[in-house]
Amino acid sequence: MQQFLDQASHNQVFHDEISKACSNNYYDWKITVLFYIAVHYLKALAAMRNINIGATHQEIEKSVNPDRPGASMKITKTAWRNYSQLYHSSRNARYEGIADIFVFESLMQIDHGYCLKYLDDFKKYVIGQGLPLN
C-alpha cells in the first residue's frame, strides 16, 4: 500500500511544483497528473484491502465501477463519478486534435479547476475508507 501512497504523494508534489512554476500553462499535464494521483489512491485502497484491481485503466474500471456486476472492489457512485470525470478530463487533455494551442490551453485551464475539485472529493472518499492520507 505504501508504495502507491508514495507515488500519489510524489505526483501531488510534482503537480504543486509545476503549478507554482508555470501558473499559466501546461494545464494538460497538470490534469493528467491529477488523474494519476487518483489512480494511485485507488491502488493503495485496493492494496490495503488485499484486492487485485489490475493495472490498466480498463482493468481498474472493471474492478471498481459500481455499475459493473461482479466488480471486485466497487466504490460509491459519487466516488466513481469523480474518478471517471478525472479520467475523461485527462483523456481530453491528452487529445491532440485541437491545433490552436491558445484555445487548447484556455480549455484545459477551465477543466483543471474542475479536476482539482474532483480530486479533492475523491481524496475525501478514500480517507473515509480508511486510507491514511495527510
Place this chain on the structure above:
Amino acid sequence: MEEQLTIKTSVDQKADQIKAILYLLQTHTEEFKAEIDRAYALLKVGEKTDLSNKIEKIMDDPLSNIFQISSGVDTQAKELIDRLVKSFLNFNKEIIRQAFRTKTFFNDLHYSIVLREDNLNNREKMFEFFEKYDLLEIADRFPVYLQFVPIELISKIPSSEEIIINN
C-alpha cells in the same frame, strides 16, 4: 401533476429515440435485403452487381478484404455512436447552448459543447453519457470525447457539423 407531465415527456422522448433507431435499422436492413435479391436475380442470368463482385473478391483474396470490411464496420459503428451522442445531447438540450462535432484529422468522435451554464452539475449531467457508454466493449475501440467550450472560444474550434439541438 407537473412532475407527471415531465416524466411522461421524458419517457416519450426516449420512446421516440428508440423508434428512430429502429426505423434506421429497419431501413438499412430492407435496403440491404433488396440489394441481395437484385444480386441473386442478376447472377442467375450471368450478371454481377457490386455486391456479387465484392463477394467474389473476398473469396479470391480473403486477407486483403478483411481490412476493407473492418474499415467499413468501423465507419458504421462510428455513425451509430455519433447518433447515440446526438440523441444524448438532445435529451439534455435544456443545459446545452450549442454543440458541434469537432473537425479532426481521424474523424474522431470528438464533440465541442457549449453549456448554458458551465458548472459542476451540468458537467456531471454530460458525463452521465459515459456511465452507460463505458460499460460497452466498443468504448475502448471508439473513444468519445466531450469537450466543454466557453461560448467566446467556440468559433475558434474547427467543426465538421453543428448538432441541431431541438429546443
